[in-house]
Amino acid sequence: MMKMNPLLFCLLMLFLCFFICKSQLPIPAKIDGFVYRKPSVWGESVLVEAFLDPVCPGSRDSWPALKQALDYYSGRLSLVVHPFPTSYHSNAFIGCRSLHIANKLNSSSVYPLLELFFKTQEQYYDAPTYEMSRASIVADMTKLALTAVGENFRTAFQLGFNDSSTVEATKISFKYGCSRGVGGPPVFFVNGMPLSNPGSPLDYNQWRSTIDPLLAKNKS
Template identity: 30%
Template sequence: MSKNARLSLIIVAVVAVVIAGFVLFSRNNNTTAAPQSGGGKVTVVEYLDMECPSCRAAFPGVLKLKSEYGERVTFDVRHFPIPSHRNAELAAVAVEAAGAQGKRDEMFKLMFERQQEWGGQQTSQRAAFVTFAGQLGLDTAAFETALGDSALKERVLAQRTEGGKAGVTGTPTFFINGTKFTGAPSYDALKSAIDKALS
């Protein structure tokens, strides 16, 4: 092998090692506490369980914050159904099924407003969710089909897994610009944290 060929091989090997090191370094230094969405200057990510009374209690305050901040703050709701809540996973799928027909937010609202009727039950509340879909004017046949859609269920479970990796252990859990919010998620406390992030 000529001297030039050997030198070329060494250069190629060094470049490969540098590239591999860069890729590995980039991968290991992803320290974002929770996934962030683009859009607003501040992103609020909430992990919730549709059957959780604390999530229901926080919901009106979150709605108020959304209307007050408008486009300055991006609110991103993700599912974290707790296994001990018999209908939480199906409720999350129902919300996404409603979303397929453009009524995700409306189903969220109705689910929380009627939570005391269906939450805490040890039998499937599928029929109640189909009734809710009808009340929202959805195509109930398409909605029922979507409730059995494995892709929607996988989306919900993937969000729960993602939340667990981000440090979510209970609901509701909020992240503001990737930083986990601590304390009771009252309207005033969340507003204060958002204002601080905006300033």
């Protein structure tokens, strides 16, 4: 895949930080992100916020260990995923927009769709789609999404790409990530604090070593 020049990327992020400091970002009607299995994100549970790109290999590789931790801790661990369309992945914005459309039509389909993207993301890399039109890519992602959202939502899902609110929601996701200092996924926050080594997947043992002490303090 083609990658952005590191110096250019740093300059872009500096510009975004300057812009954020000088102007008020749009405030969404509700907080950005998709809650996993709808547990409470406050109280005695530990909250993980994950900034993920559906066509990013690092995001894909980070998901199995995080999902294993979610299954292990059950209601003691809450997760909110913020879709973050990486600028150097050409189809990331369309993928993240697909997640917002899915959330609008059938919120329970968001995580199944995210997992479908992770399983098939190589077909949406820059090289395989180089000669494809944007319309063809959207049609292909719609076909993929309908296996999670439901075939009865075909027309509504297609119309979702003509809905300006889904564009705005995807832009807000990106701006929200920038406001939190996210440069490239995967990036994780635990109880509001960023974990070290952004951009790198965490394995299951790393999640356990991070979360176990916090739950022990909550219990005490």
